[in-house]
Amino acid sequence: MSGRLLRQTLRWQRVRLIVILVAGIAWGVLIPIIYGAFSEVFRDLVDSGAFPRELMNFGSGSLFTLPGAVTLGLQHPLAIAMVAIFAVGASATAVAGERASGTLEVLLARPISRLTLYASILGALLLAVLLVLGAILGGMIGGSVLQGITDEIDLGQMPLVLLNGFGLWAAFTTFGLAASVSFDRPGPAIGVSLAYLLANYFLEILGSLWPDAAWTQDYSLFHHFNPGQILTGELQAIDLVIVFVAALVPMIFAIVIFPRRDLAAPA
C-alpha cells in the first residue's frame, strides 16, 4: 500500500466526505429523537389495528424499540445513500474513471504495482466507509444521550454493530472496486455495482413487507446486518462470516484480474 496514494485518494473525496460526515451525524442524532417522540404513537396505531404492523417495519428495523430504531436508521435509504456514495460511487469510478480520463497511465508510469494501487484505493475507501458508519452510530449515541434513553441499548455492543456494518459495506466497496478494475469506463462499473446493491436491498425490503417472500431476505447481504439483534446481545457469528466472505470474494477477483489486464491506450 502506498501512503501517498491513500492520502491522495482521500483528498479527492475530502469535501464529499466532510459533507457526508456532518449529514451522518445529524441523521444519527435524529433517529433516537424520532423514536422518543413517536414510538408510542406508532405503537398505539398498530395496537388499534388501524395500521398493519408490517408497514411499520423497515427491513429488520422498526420504531417500537430503540435497537429497532437504530436498525431502521442504518437501513433507511438515506443512510444507504450516504455510505453508498463511497462504497458504490467512489469505488466503481476509482480505477475505471482514471482509466477513461487517461490519468491511470500517468499514475502507473510511476514505480507502483497495480496491486499497490488497488490496495491504496481500497484502503482509502474502506476508511471513508468506516468514518461514515462511525459518524451515523456516533450521532445515534449522541441522540440517545440527549433523549436520556441510553439505558434502552447496550452501548458496549456498538463496536460490534460497527464491525458488522463495516463488513456489510466492505462487501459493496470491494464489489465496486472489482467492477472498476474490470471495465475501461466508469458507466458499466457503476451500473453493475449499483445493480448489486439494489438487488440486495430489494430482497431485504421485499421480505420485510411481504411475509410470503420472507425467504428472499436470506439472500440479501443487508439481512446479515441486524444492529437491533446485536444491541440486544444476540449477534449471529454467521452474519459476520457471511459479510466478510462477501467482501473477500470480489477482493480476490480484483487481485487476480487487475494485474493481468491489458491497459491499451484510452480511446
Next chain:
Amino acid sequence: MEGTPPTAVISTRGLTKHYGSVEALTSLTLEVNRGEIYGFLGPNGAGKSTMIRTLLGFLHATSGGATVLGMDIALDSVEIRRLTGYLPGGISLYDSLTGEQVLDYLVDLQGREPRRRAELCDRLELPGSVLRRKVRDYSRGMRQKIGVVQALQHDPELAILDEPTEGLDPLMQHAFYRILDDLRREGRTVFFSSHVLSEVERLCDRVAIIRAGRLMAIHDVGELLARRRRRVMLRWRGTPDLSALPGLEDVQVDGNRVIGMLSGEVAGFVRAIASPSLEDLTIEPASLEEAFLEYYAPAEDAEKAT
C-alpha cells in the same frame, strides 16, 4: 544489477502482441543503445504506442520478450518504471490540481528528487504563475509542457516519449529539441515515437520504422541522410551541357533550366558543373521524407522498398 551496465538500454526479441485476431505487434526485434536518441516512426495505428505500453508493462506480450535497462519487462516492471520517464501520447492530467501539485504528486510517487524541474520549467516557459493555475485552465500546449516536465523532472536514465511535440508551438518544439540534445550529451537515452519526419531527422541517431505492427527497417539517420538524393536545380546561359552532370538522375530539361535528383557526393558534382555559363544552382537539403514515405506506402509498395 552488478558490473558494467548493458549497452542496450532497450532490447526486444520477437516481441509480439495480439488482441484476438488483431496483430498489433508482430515479432519485433530491436536494440536501443545507451546515450542514443532513437526514433520510432510509423503512421497512425502502426503499433508505436502498443510497443511503448508493452515495454512499460501496461500490456502483456503475447510472445517474445524484452529487457529495459537490463531488466525483464515481465518481471521487473516496477523497477523499470522507477528509472524511466514516460510521456504518454495525448497526456491527461488531474484537472482539479494545479500544475505544481501535479508535478509534486507524480515526483513523490516516483520516489526521486525533481532535480531537473526548475531547469525544464524555465526552458519550456512555465513560470510559477502558470504552475499555480489549475490544470483545467491550461491550453493543450501547456498540458503537453507539464507532460514533458513530469517525464523528465526526476532525471531518468531512459526517457520514453510518445509523440512528445504534439501540441507544442514551433518555439517550444525547438526548446524541447535542445533539451533532448542536452540529454544526449549527458549520456541519457531517449526513445520516442513520432510521425513528424523533420523532428526525427533533426534529433535521432537511429530510427526504426514500423507499419501494421511489423518492423520495416532500422536506419542510422546520418547514413540515411548521406545516401539520400537531393533535388538540384541548375540554370544556364544558353543550352545546358547535360554530358557534364555526374550523379544526376531523373533529369528534366525546361529551356535553360535543368532539374534532377543528385545522389552521392555534392563536392564532386559542384566541381564538375563549375562553368562560366552556369547562372544559378540550388541544392535542396537532403530529406528523409522520401525514404520514409516508401515505408508508409501501401503494403505491396512497402515490400518492394525493403
